[in-house]
Amino acid sequence: EAQVTQNPRYLITVTGKKLTVTCSQNMNHEYMSWYRQDPGLGLRQIYYSMNVEVTDKGDVPEGYKVSRKEKRNFPLILESPSPNQTSLYFCASSPGSKTQYFGPGTRLLVL
Amino acid sequence: SQQGEEDPQALSIQEGENATMNCSYKTSINNLQWYRQNSGRGLVHLILIRSNEREKHSGRLRVTLDTSKKSSSLLITASRAADTASYFCATAGAGSYQLTFGKGTKLSVIP
Numbered sequence: 001e002a003q004v005t006q007n008p009r010y011l012i013t014v015t016g017k018k019l020t021v022t023c024s025q026n027m028n029h030e031y032m033s034w035y036r037q038d039p040g041l042g043l044r045q046i047y048y049s050m051n052v053e054v055t056d057k058g059d060v061p062e063g064y065k066v067s068r069k070e071k072r073n074f075p076l077i078l079e080s081p082s083p084n085q086t087s088l089y090f091c092a093s094s095p096g097s098k099t100q101y102f103g104p105g106t107r108l109l110v111l
Numbered sequence: 112s113q114q115g116e117e118d119p120q121a122l123s124i125q126e127g128e129n130a131t132m133n134c135s136y137k138t139s140i141n142n143l144q145w146y147r148q149n150s151g152r153g154l155v156h157l158i159l160i161r162s163n164e165r166e167k168h169s170g171r172l173r174v175t176l177d178t179s180k181k182s183s184s185l186l187i188t189a190s191r192a193a194d195t196a197s198y199f200c201a202t203a204g205a206g207s208y209q210l211t212f213g214k215g216t217k218l219s220v221i222p
Binding site: 004031033035040041042043044045048050058088090092094098099100101102103104105107 | 141142144146151152153154155156159199201203208209210211212213214215
């Protein structure tokens with residue numbers, strides 16, 4: 001089944017404890033992206049990647065890192081999480097058509 | 112940067128009625144897309160309309176695009192309780208895979 005998977009789906013952590021949210025797609029898409037969704041603010045793009053080893057900042061990159069060592073994987077790294085990074089995170093991938101396929105989301109709570 | 116703005120923010124209708132949601136944007140676009148999100152879950156692509164198209168249909172969905180007014184509308188005909196969800200418009204600029212999302216319209220269809 002063609003899909004985007006994210007892990008974990010739910011995470012509670014404490015301020016400053018490094019964490020990684022994984023994202024994987026099995027559709028051979030070149031483009032991948034991370035978004036965060038907050039009430040009243042909609043979806044905002046954190047980082048995106050046009051291809052392997054090519055990443056770029058979105059609208060809200062502060063406090064996040066990404067890497068794209070393989071086409072299928074695009075992990076999101078929070079080196080030192082803070083409470084303002086409590087949010088619902090979505091990974092998405094896209095072929096050339098620009099239609100994006102979203103993962104199920106990761107709900108993060110930073111205490 | 113947030114470009115699409117949906118209107119209304121929330122809409123409540125009876126099953127069988129039509130639902131219309133509007134989206135306005137600020138800059139020139141290559142295409143405009145509509146996505147649906149069931150509560151807390153990943154977004155699902157509904158329909159894409161290119162900047163040189165004025166109207167597009169998909170099942171019970173009808174999308175219009177007016178580039179002179181920088182606006183789009185999504186019409187869902189003969190709504191069902193299962194259509195209850197949030198609906199987002201997203202715009203893509205020329206030559207860009209990046210999507211900029213609006214804040215969404217929350218649709219409630221009452222059985």
